[in-house]
Every structure is written in C-alpha cells, then in structure tokens.
Amino acid sequence: MFMNPLHRQRGVTLVELMVGLTVGLIVIGVVGSLFLTTMGGSNDSLRSMKLNQELRTALDYMAADIRRAGYWSAAAAANNPAANPYMARTGTATDVFVGNGCIRYSYDRDDDGTIPRFGFRLQGGALQVPQSTALGAANGTNDNCNEGTWEALTDPNTVVIDELTFSTEGSQCRNLNQTTGTPPAPVTWEAPDGSTTPACADTTATGYAAPTAGDQLVETRQITIRLVGHHARDANTTLAIEESIRLPNNRVLSAP
Amino acid sequence: MTGVARMNAMPKHASPPRRQQGVASLLVALVLLVATTLMVLFTARSAFMEQRISGNEIRAKQAMQAAQAGLDYALAYLGEPGGLDQNGNGTVDTVNAIDFDSDGDGDGTKEASFRVLFCNTDADIPPCPATPADAFACDSGALSLTQKAARVVSCGWSDDNSARHVVTSLILGVSALSNPPTNPLIAKGTAFVGGSASVVNQFNNLTVWSGNSLAGASGLGAGQTFIRDPDLPPPPLPDLDDPSTWDEYAAANPLPPTNTNWQCNNPEAGYVCTTNSNVLGPDVIESDSTLAHLTDAQFFEAFFGMSEDIYRATLPTREVTGSLSGSAGNEVIWVDASSGTATLSGTFGSRLNPVVLIVDGNAAMQANTTIYGVLFVTGDLNVAGTPNTYGVTVVRGSITGSGSMTIFYDPLSVAGAGQLSVPGLAPGTWRDWPD
Numbered sequence: 001m002f003m004n005p006l007h008r009q010r011g012v013t014l015v016e017l018m019v020g021l022t023v024g025l026i027v028i029g030v031v032g033s034l035f036l037t038t039m040g041g042s043n044d045s046l047r048s049m050k051l052n053q054e055l056r057t058a059l060d061y062m063a064a065d066i067r068r069a070g071y072w073s074a075a076a077a078a079n080n081p082a083a084n085p086y087m088a089r090t091g092t093a094t095d096v097f098v099g100n101g102c103i104r105y106s107y108d109r110d111d112d113g114t115i116p117r118f119g120f121r122l123q124g125g126a127l128q129v130p131q132s133t134a135l136g137a138a139n140g141t142n143d144n145c146n147e148g149t150w151e152a153l154t155d156p157n158t159v160v161i162d163e164l165t166f167s168t169e170g171s172q173c174r175n176l177n178q179t180t181g182t183p184p185a186p187v188t189w190e191a192p193d194g195s196t197t198p199a200c201a202d203t204t205a206t207g208y209a210a211p212t213a214g215d216q217l218v219e220t221r222q223i224t225i226r227l228v229g230h231h232a233r234d235a236n237t238t239l240a241i242e243e244s245i246r247l248p249n250n251r252v253l254s255a256p
Numbered sequence: 257m258t259g260v261a262r263m264n265a266m267p268k269h270a271s272p273p274r275r276q277q278g279v280a281s282l283l284v285a286l287v288l289l290v291a292t293t294l295m296v297l298f299t300a301r302s303a304f305m306e307q308r309i310s311g312n313e314i315r316a317k318q319a320m321q322a323a324q325a326g327l328d329y330a331l332a333y334l335g336e337p338g339g340l341d342q343n344g345n346g347t348v349d350t351v352n353a354i355d356f357d358s359d360g361d362g363d364g365t366k367e368a369s370f371r372v373l374f375c376n377t378d379a380d381i382p383p384c385p386a387t388p389a390d391a392f393a394c395d396s397g398a399l400s401l402t403q404k405a406a407r408v409v410s411c412g413w414s415d416d417n418s419a420r421h422v423v424t425s426l427i428l429g430v431s432a433l434s435n436p437p438t439n440p441l442i443a444k445g446t447a448f449v450g451g452s453a454s455v456v457n458q459f460n461n462l463t464v465w466s467g468n469s470l471a472g473a474s475g476l477g478a479g480q481t482f483i484r485d486p487d488l489p490p491p492p493l494p495d496l497d498d499p500s501t502w503d504e505y506a507a508a509n510p511l512p513p514t515n516t517n518w519q520c521n522n523p524e525a526g527y528v529c530t531t532n533s534n535v536l537g538p539d540v541i542e543s544d545s546t547l548a549h550l551t552d553a554q555f556f557e558a559f560f561g562m563s564e565d566i567y568r569a570t571l572p573t574r575e576v577t578g579s580l581s582g583s584a585g586n587e588v589i590w591v592d593a594s595s596g597t598a599t600l601s602g603t604f605g606s607r608l609n610p611v612v613l614i615v616d617g618n619a620a621m622q623a624n625t626t627i628y629g630v631l632f633v634t635g636d637l638n639v640a641g642t643p644n645t646y647g648v649t650v651v652r653g654s655i656t657g658s659g660s661m662t663i664f665y666d667p668l669s670v671a672g673a674g675q676l677s678v679p680g681l682a683p684g685t686w687r688d689w690p691d
Contacts, residue, residue, distance in 0.1 A: 042295050046302055
C-alpha cells in the first residue's frame with residue numbers, strides 16, 4: 001500500500017541523470033550550433049546581397065546618367081559641335097569635370113537650352129546628388145563639388161560608401177589637322193591610367209603632340225567609376241566595383 | 257536480492273520522469289530546427305530575388321548594348337554604296353529586326369536584337385515597341401533620299417524582349433568633293449603631249465585649263481577640243497538637289513559617242529571643233545599662272561577642301577596599293593602609287609554610280625579604261641590606247657604618252673561623285689531618352 005507513493009516521489013539515480021542530461025545536451029548542442037551557423041551564414045549572405053544590390057544600383061544609375069553628358073538639342077541646327085555649351089571648358093565650365101571623389105557634367109535634359117549641372121559626390125559615407133532645384137546656371141562653375149545643396153542617394157545606416165573615384169583613363173584625343181605614319185592617321189593620344197585630366201589637355205599622355213592654334217581636336221571620352229563600400233553593421237562585408245563608360249557624345253574643340 | 261529486485265523493477269516505475277526530460281530537449285531541438293528552416297527559406301528567397309534583380313540588370317544592359325550596336329550598324333550601312341537606299345527602290349530603307357548571338361557561342365540562340373529607323377533630323381524620338389516585330393515608324397514623315405543628314409533611331413531588345421532601350425543620334429555625311437570643277441580637263445603641268453586626245457564639253461565653253469603650255473610637236477600636238485555648236489541651246493543640267501530625277505535625266509540626255517568619231521574635219525553633229533594642231537580655241541586656257549603658282553597642297557585643297565593626308569585618313573571607302581582594274585562605282589578610292597605607276601584598267605563606276613578615284617603618284621590608262629566621275633592624279637598621267645573619262649579629270653603633273661584619250665565633261669557623273677560621302681555620328685546629338 002505504501003509502495004506506490006514512495007515510488008512516485010523517488011528521484012532518478014545519478015547515472016540516469018547524467019546519461020539523460022548528456023544525451024539531451026548533445027542533441028540541443030548539435031541543433032543549436034546548426035541554428036547558430038545557419039543564422040551567421042544567412043546574415044552574411046543577406047548583408048552581402050544588400051551591399052551588392054545597393055552598390056550596383058548606385059553604379060548603374062551613375063553610369064546611365066553620365067553617359068548622357070554633352071547632349072545638346074540644338075546641335076543639329078547649330079552645325080558647329082565646337083559651340084556646344086554643354087561641353088564648354090572655358091568660363092562657367094560644363095564639360096565633364098572629374099575631381100576628388102566627385103564628378104560634374106551637363107546635358108540638355110529638357111531640350112530647353114538651360115544648362116543643368118549634374119553631379120555625384122561622396123560625403124559622410126553616402127552618395128550624393130545636387131538637389132533638382134539647385135541645378136541651374138546660377139549655381140556657379142561646374143568644377144566645384146562643394147556648392148549648392150546636395151541630397152543623399154544611399155543610406156549610410158545600411159551601406160556605407162568608403163570610396164568613390166572617377167577617372168578619365170582611356171579617353172582619347174585626335175587632332176584632325178595633323179597626321180602621322182603611312183598610311184596617314186590622325187595624331188592621337190590617350191589619357192594614362194588614373195588620369196583625371198581631359199585627354200586633349202593631358203600634356204603628360206604618351207604620344208601627346210602640342211596642337212597648333214585652331215587645330216580641330218576630337219575627344220572621345222571615357223569615364224571609369226570605382227565604388228567601394230561596406231555594410232553599416234559589418235565592416236568585414238565589403239565590395240569594390242568598377243565600370244568604364246564610353247561617352248557617345250564626343251567633344252569637338254578648336255585648339256586654343 | 258531485494259536490492260537487485262528493486263533495481264530491476266525501477267525502470268518500469270521510473271519511466272514517466274525520464275520521458276518528460278526527453279520531451280523538453282526534443283521540443284527545444286524542434287523549435288531550433290523550425291527556426292533554422294525558416295531562416296534558410298528566407299535567405300533562399302532573398303537569394304532568388306537577388307538573382308532576378310541581376311537578371312533584370314543584365315537584360316537592361318543587353319538592350320542598351322543592342323541599341324548601341326544598331327547605331328554602329330546604321331553607320332556602316334550608310335557607308336556602303338547606295339547609302340540610305342541600298343535596295344534601290346527609291347525610298348529610304350529601314351533596318352528590320354536583327355538578332356544576334358552576342359555571347360559568341362555560335363549556337364544561334366538570340367541574346368539580343370535591334371531595329372533601326374532613318375528619320376528626319378527634327379523627328380521626335382518614338383518609344384520602342386514591345387517586341388521587335390511590332391510597328392515602329394518615324395513620327396514626322398519619311399526621310400527624303402536627298403537629305404544629307406538623318407536621325408537614326410535604334411531600338412534594342414533583350415533576349416526575352418522584357419527590356420528595351422532606345423538610342424538615337426544624328427548621322428551627317430562628309431562630302432568627298434567640296435568644289436567640283438565644271439570643265440573636263442585640268443592639268444597643273446603640261447597637257448596633251450603626243451597622241452590625239454579629244455576633250456569634249458557640251459555644257460560650257462571651257463575644255464582645258466592648264467598651268468603650262470599645251471606642248472607638242474607643232475606647239476599643240478595632235479590634241480583637239482570640241483564644244484557645243486554655238487547655234488544650239490545649252491542642254492539642261494541635272495537637278496543637284498534631287499537625285500531621284502537623275503535616272504530620267506540620264507535617259508533624256510545620253511552621253512556623247514566615244515572617241516572613234518571625233519575628227520576636226522568631220523565633228524559629231526551638234527559640236528564644233530575649236531582646237532587642233534593649228535588653231536588654239538578660246539575654250540582652252542593654257543599657261544595660267546594662277547594655276548601654275550599653286551603649291552601641290554593648295555592644288556589638292558582647291559578641289560577637296562582639306563589636305564591630302566587628312567583626306568586620305570578620313571574619306572576613302574577603299575584604299576589600294578598599285579594597279580587597279582575596275583570598280584562597281586559609288587566609291588572613293590585612294591590608289592597608293594608611291595612605289596611606281598598604278599595601271600588603271602577596266603571600267604570604274606557608271607554614269608549613275610560614279611567614283612572619286614585619287615591616284616597618289618603616277619597613273620597609266622590603258623585602251624579599255626573608262627572612268628565615270630572624278631579622276632585626280634597627283635603625279636603624271638600616262639595614256640596608252642583609247643581610254644575614256646566621263647566627268648572631270650584633274651592631273652597635278654603632266655599628261656604624257658602616245659594614246660588617244662577622250663575626255664568628256666558630264667555634270668551628272670560629277671554630281672554623283674559629289675554625293676559620295678562618309679557618314680559620321682554628329683557629336684552632341686546622342687541621347688537615350690524618348691521625347
């Protein structure tokens with residue numbers, strides 16, 4: 001009669017407890033570590049995907065817009081490509097300007113002859129563009145990335161941009177009034193790696209031959225964009241991407 | 257024994273608490289496994305989305321590159337003889353969808369495609385249709401064949417037509433001949449040595465323009481010039497601005513007969529002989545010091561508007577070294593004869609498809625040589641047999657040899673040669689957004 005209550009209250013032996021705990025702990029440990037590994041991996045993938053996506057989108061956006069530099073709605077009517085105000089490099093310069101972590105350029109987006117000055121720059125870990133209300137000619141020269149109001153294109157709380165560089169390397173300048181070699185070919189030189197000078201003004205380029213005043217020069221421009229960034233919550237998830245774009249609107253100028 | 261019995265009995269009675277402990281770790285493990293599964297699913301879904309985004313990005317680039325390829329194709333298309341009207345039906349062509357296997361694996365699957373329109377320069381840029389097979393036309397009427405500039409609209413599609421991109425640019429022609437002369441023969445040096453060349457001009461009263469004397473055995477050699485009978489009205493000139501009328505013009509105004517019948521004592525009907533070995537007619541300008549004093553470079557620039565080297569670097573559609581036998585026409589041919597004399601034999605072009613033929617050096621013409629258009633020789637022209645030229649012949653050196661060449665002025669051939677041009681993209685006109 002007393003056996004049952006006594007039996008019910010009785011604990012397990014030490015051996016039983018040890019075996020049970022060990023087995024349980026092993027099971028939980030295996031599953032737990034699986035969980036943690038998966039979570040870590042998943043986090044890494046999600047972060048790198050986010051980073052990849054943000055940087056690629058930013059790069060594509062920049063490339064597509066910079067490619068339009070130099071378009072002029074009145075180019076056909078004027079019939080003088082050297083007069084293109086969207087590629088001028090004197091006075092309030094509007095030609096592609098490549099500076100320290102920034103670029104400025106212009107094109108006739110609205111076919112209305114006004115000269116909007118577009119651009120991209122890096123500040124505070126974010127890619128920035130000039131506000132649409134601050135694009136006008138009143139905004140001064142084109143070779144300045146510090147004036148006007150700029151707004152962020154990327155969110156530094158998600159992705160931090162560490163480096164943004166532009167280069168004119170690969171741009172070529174052809175002098176249509178001077179030829180060289182047999183059969184004759186126009187004198188041509190190319191902006192070297194890492195150059196930020198427009199090809200026609202790059203006196204350090206291999207093959208540079210000083211043009212005579214009035215020579216017609218054609219600049220085929222190429223801009224290389226390099227973008228490096230990391231995920232805001234993980235400094236080890238970094239990505240560097242680079243793209244070279246050839247600007248279809250060649251710059252034609254008369255040598256000064 | 258009792259201890260053993262109790263021990264033996266124990267498992268039976270102790271099973272409930274042990275089962276509870278197992279359930280706890282089972283539950284924890286299950287929860288963790290479910291959470292892991294959910295996490296993996298979420299990551300997989302994100303990866304799938306990422307893949308789709310990359311796919312879209314690649315397709316957008318495919319479309320963009322296809323459109324750009326269309327522009328390059330249009331440039332090459334216009335550079336071919338025939339220009340805007342390659343099928344010769346009298347209207348401006350359009351380029352139908354061209355698919356290409358851009359990854360170069362040669363399996364014939366379409367990676368992208370493009371279509372090209374040639375529109376008026378002031379045309380609005382039409383948006384691309386959904387697929388390359390849909391209707392796609394210029395929105396401000398068809399381009400006329402006489403236009404020297406065209407707005408090229410090129411649409412590119414990705415492999416599955418889900419992405420499309422429009423690109424447009426103006427294409428302009430650089431003319432191969434800036435100042436076409438209006439008389440049959442111009443020579444900076446001596447024309448007419450030996451032989452019995454005939455120079456015929458039905459249209460105006462200037463046949464030979466020479467910077468030196470017309471030297472020969474009797475002062476003038478055996479050369480003869482013929483102009484239209486002054487009693488007859490001048491023939492009409494072709495309408496330079498409307499090449500579509502040139503067919504009709506050619507039919508109504510046939511070329512004069514070739515050399516065999518040109519005799520001063522019995523000229524062709526409608527012509528008079530003004531110069532022979534005894535008489536120098538008023539239609540011949542000889543020893544013109546203006547012409548003689550031009551430098552070689554100035555002489556070239558006077559006709560072509562640019563220096564020799566630059567012309568050679570930019571304009572010829574074909575460059576050959578040495579001799580050349582014939583051409584189908586509609587070409588700007590640069591013959592490099594710097595290492596000897598280039599022999600020209602056969603027929604070059606036709607009246608409606610003339611050539612601009614520039615021989616850099618000395619040239620030799622043979623009995624069967626016939627040239628329509630403009631012949632420019634930077635050295636001497638040696639003539640053998642009875643060749644013919646229709647259009648304009650310009651020689652910077654002298655004409656030598658003993659052949660009997662006949663040189664006709666034909667404004668139609670010259671006009672056609674003046675139409676020859678090299679297309680180029682006009683800077684500042686490229687855009688990739690529709691109006």
